[in-house]
Amino acid sequence: MISIVETTPYQDQKPGTSGLRKKVPVFQQKNYVENFIQSIFDSVAGYRGETLVIGGDGRFFNRETIQTAIKMASANGFGRVIVGKGGILSTPAASHLIRKNDAFGGIVLSASHNPGGPDEDFGIKYNVGNGGPAPEKITEAIYARTREIDRYAIADLPDIDLDETGVFSAGDMAVEVVDPVTDYAELMEILFDFDAIRALFSSGFRMVFDAMHAVTGPYAVEILERRLGAEPGTARNAVPLEDFGGHHPDPNLVHARDLYDLMMSQNAPDFGAASDGDGDRNLIIGKGIFVTPSDSLALLAANAHLAPGYSAGLKGIARSMPTSAAADRVAEKLGIGLYETPTGWKFFGNLLDAGLATICGEESAGTGSDHVREKDGLWAVLLWLNILAVRRQSLRQIVTEHWATYGRNYYSRHDYEGVDTDDANALMEALRGKLATLPGSSVEGLTVATADDFAYLDPVDGSVSANQGVRVLFEGGSRVVFRLSGTGTSGATLRVYIERFEPEPSRHDMETQAALADLIAAADRIAGIRKHTGRPSPSVIT
Template identity: 50%
Template sequence: MSQEVVSVKTEPFDGQKPGTSGLRKNVSVFQQKHYTENFVQSILSCIGPRIKDCTLVVGGDGRFFCKPAAETIIRMCAANGVGKVIVGKDAIFSTPAISVVIRKYNLVGGIILTASHNPGGPNADFGIKFNTSNGGPAPDDVTNSIFEFSKSISEYFIVPGLSVDISTVGVQNFDVSGRKFVVEVVDPVTDYVALMKELFDFDALKDLIKGNGEKSGFKILIDSLSGVTGPYVQRIFVDLLGASPDNVRNVIPLEDFGGKHPDPNLTYAADLVNAMKEGDYNLGAAFDGDGDRNMILGSKGFFVNPSDSLAVLADNLECIPSYKNKVTGYARSMPTSAALDRVGESRKIKVYETPTGWKYFGNLMDAEKITICGEESFGTGSNHIREKDGIWAVLAWLSVVSSHQSSLEDIFKKHWEKYGRNYFTRYDYENCDADKCRQMLEEFESKVLSSSFIGKKYQSSSGKTYVVKLADNFNYADPVDGSIASKQGFRIIFEDGSRYVVRLSGTGSSGATVRVYVESYESSQILEDPQVMLGSLVNIALETLRLREYTGREEPTVIT
């Protein structure tokens, strides 16, 4: 029986502008009549002529509203001329795995249902983002087109009678107005695991985890925080690498992430941190809701700062056979510490500094300018896909440990002894009043971008003097296509290389999140407490910003 396409009249909604990684709002916003459909139609229309008979992949992190949203998207794909939709069973698909599928099958793109590290549930957040044919987040020109279309949309197209079963793996064929339309429900883990087995020596990693002969096993503890990585963790670390089922936690994806905040940091993954401190584990890891972010811990809760994680992995990529002699360059987001720069200088490998947002790494990877990249916001990845990849980062770390036959702590100590240490911290002030934050940054901009600010001296409590060398609002010129990203965050850089960065985050669903990043380089004092080492510089940043006065916050929501 042929299904008919229906045109539904609609009107634009304000504010459907994709942020750093898609559109994120409270679930109740997406549940408004026509709201989700409007945004999805904007995506599909902006694909253009290539949409005819193309294949798209759809899936998400399993949070509340994923399944109904996926079913709506499939019906709209059918109406808009898409030939086939690949969807994860029960609408489950990690963000890295969707990138794998897009690249493996040369798809036009994919629609990802996630609000990443934001909370989930009926009263929490939901999100939709579009990844393009390279497997990465849509670049600025595409998201701008989507937003412009959303501002004038007057109708969307859907096949309301299309009944799709996304709970069973298999192929379903439909007749849509005399045209064939296919939905293939797949195991979302299979293609991702196949790629990981190509990149990493699973036999060596299995020997590391299980141990052999006189050598005891390397004990891991991995927490999926009830997000999408659970099935991937179970398949890779338990089924293939031989870890005990007791060494993985929260591996069943839940619509509300078990009532917790699926953000892998010291605050929201406190249960893992405490278990590592109290147990005899060698490596701990946690992932966010959609599986692209990671937090790494060593024995007794040794915290691996994401900036340092990127630098040390970059310095040890030869420990992974598939990357040996294939490193073309490194990249980091602007707020990420300069620890990577020191590795690049030593190895004579170029380091690119980009704005926050993984999409800015995509062009560099496609042009084969970089091999590994990362962000201080717990994002690490390589050119194997065009997304950050939490599980990849853990496998990379296990490969480094296996090669060095050493603990994480010892690996870092040797790295700092060689390069010195870029002490780094980030203060997050979440859900602040947006208007007051804008006023705060306007005043801050007028202060720090004035000519009189250069040369200004600040005294620390330890007697150290900080002299302002540079103050700007970071602009980025893409070395591949020449596109410009302006006003990406304020940088205050001192003569000794210390600095702080201030920017508003684009990943929240409401209010404003102010992020303050503080960094100081030390060549010899490498084993001190970062918060102690950076305390004076943090206070200088907060006082110059007048953050406490504008936000009313005495303490940050999260300290990294």
Template identity: 60%
Template sequence: MTIQIIKTTPFDDQKPGTSGLRKSVKQFKKPDYLQTFVQAIFNTLDNIGGSTLILGGDGRYFNREAIQIILRMAAAAGFGRVILGQGGILSTPAASNLIRKYQAAGGIILSASHNAGGPEGDFGVKFNGPNGGPAPESMTEAIFAASKQIQEYHIAPIQPIPVDKLGSYELAGMKIEVIDSVSDYLALMETIFDFNKIAALLQSGKFKMRFDAMHAVTGPYAHRILEQRLGAPVGTVIHGQPLADFGGGHPDPNQAHAKELMNLLYARNSEIDFGAASDGDGDRNMILGKRFFVTPSDSLAVLAANATLVPGYRNGIAGVARSMPTSQAPDRVAAKLGLACYETPTGWKFFGNLLDAGKITLCGEESFGIGSDHVREKDGLWAVLFWLNLLAEKQDSVENIVRSHWAEYGRNYYSRHDYEEIELQDANVLVDALLGQLPSLAGKQFGALTVDKADSFTYTDPVDGSVSKNQGIRILFADGSRIIFRLSGTGTQGATLRVYLEKYEPDASKHDQDVQEALADLLAIAQQVARIEELTGREAADVIT
């Protein structure tokens, strides 16, 4: 079969962010746009010949068309085998598991994660390396450099593959295996958690839960694992059918976007004991008790404190890591248990070296992502199963478990305020102005709070010595409170300014304050120092979590 060589011109906007390249669907559908980026990925890989590639996505709009294009390009590049999730469906943690299990050269995951989908929505392409984790900065920079020099791409002639039918196929000498998307992931979960105890809890008739798949990728996984394997009643999983536009919703598992689930758990007469949700590609999670929200930071801390109750971590954990903007709640657990603790930049790829080196077992980010060394991605369903295992062991409520944790370790009041789709120029002016203030902030007093340190966070990787600069602006106060400013790299329109607020309260008698009231003084300082309204025109955040 003759491989086609298509002449093209490079695009100047294909720089991957923290989770690959995310653009609007309209941008990805421009002639040669997807092909150019995929060719840039292949051009940076060594030893493609005969190797295995994992391929799948979250089922969003343009997923199926992109898969057929990538299959043809993989054949032209010389891959020996592609393992493809049935229907083009693979959650991000499931893809990571397959890369590791089948010793693949890597994987291409088609997702824009928690961004909206549909013809007017977003699409994304991410490459994960042989360890199963997101490409490190060195590789994403190489991909971007290659994308700017592309003059042609290579592709096999059109030969559509029936992606909905399990089986083996061939394309230009390359083997394609369409596999069940859930089976390998389910088998992995069974090695970590006590499925018998979880099943007894879910089938007891005394415990009710709801899992909101948000019409995204985890629907098939949740139906198979929760309802079929563990025996939860049919209807436990809601919005379980993956849809190309996520049913018109926003697949971001937080209080703002998972409104139906929030209403179920917060109803005055609610009979639901446990609620959870996951996002577009299945790597994020939200945990709810009855009329009780668990922050992702607290969730990571609770799991770390109770890890030995779960079979997969019964012998203890090596350490924990959190992204810099994530609250310091996990640090307090690590200190008390004598565990190593690391603070990294935002982006799951920064945990990869720590996990591969065996320095940590659990890690997480405040953006509703937690994971462990079982894969090299955050994992939404894994977190849900972990909580279910704890609930089965402790025979207690979510709220009581968290409150007991606060009583022992103290409470970190924490919130994130997102100012979305700010004009990029305005966002850059705000950040530059903040950077200019940093030298003069130390020692400055704001009411009862005194600034101890102000800086732009720099991370030196303890494994390979690489340095990552400008990872967020920090204002650290003498009492342990913090204000963090970051521009997000996951949006596709303008810029999102994220403002993180944190205040530590060791006194259990003060653990019932309203979160926003507890943090009101910090928010006022943040608005004053950054001049948010003056420079962006925004009086308040668009999303508060």
């Protein structure tokens, strides 16, 4: 039986960079989840009888929302739902399932790297048929519908047993509960030389992978330990927990500090890595060396040909605007296209679908390729392992040789989290107001060459995305970038990106913050960060 339930709209259901993210108690309000899911269905067409993929990162409220989504999918006429066992699906695995099964789309339940628990964060994101996040025209339609919705449809059905694989009935719709790891692991075996990586591990190579009690734990155990022969226990914190063990599942140098300290110690293994809440981000650390996400993108692109899935070469490289220009020089040397996009993986989808790019990356620890339409944390780790297995050098040797060839981009991101939204908006508006007067001015001994508010013209569909971040470029190639993040749930997060290019190898061993000191001071002077936020220093430096 199908019920048509009357409802009233909420006015705060505007999707951000990666879907709708709010605190759990917000989602637990009457009809809040139902309104948003129905608004998704009302904003797309042609799904009757089609397949919908549903899964999440296992955080608190994941299972309950999956049951609601299944019943609403049945009531709205979907023919089949595929869901991960236990409600678990990493975001890249969900993208792969959509593509492999020619699904109409998918509902991904995650707040990514944000904390989980009864009073923490939750999220709902809609992915389209190519496996990638919904483009802006769809998210805007969803938001418009949430502001006027007056009813939703839901089937009166018992809950599906999510802990048993198999095919079950939900009214006229089939629900297939699948192992969340198998299909993804088989894809990785196609892309990478598992024999070479097994030989690397059998030679005594040691690594640590911190799953942060998040979704990639089962994937890492299956792939790294069972299929590749890494020592048992290589995957740490590998059991997904609803609250991520009380920790913040963000693979950066603050929240993965234990891993960093281990890799900087005398007893460090050869390689360290971590992933985040939903499995789409990565942290890469070698013995005594941290690899920035921007450098990791450049190095992966320069060495991708060593893996079977990329042996034919790359079609192009795409990076988000705040990501350092390190990948630009790789693209130039390879003679392939380089695409600079706004932040948000959805902007890479058109480039990948059109065959213009093969590898993409964001400075916020996200890298991926055309194998799916999401960033993929474990994919990046496996590509690094493939490179290490073929080159048989330490990670430090590979990085320093790369810098000697291409130059080094000293790079850092300063986050000011939980800033009052009005204060953050005032800072950005003041910045935009002075863009015309900045060129030619001198700040902290640096001369401003150009300044703008980044706008992106999509080379595939011609769409324009404006106001994507303020860029201030200095003579000599240094720059600072300012933008507000769309991934938080409380207040605003101001992100400041600082970058200096250093071509001289003899100056590649400086401490990063010291190398950027004048640019950091210039950023504060130009934007008035302390004045607007009241913060003497960033919340997080990566």
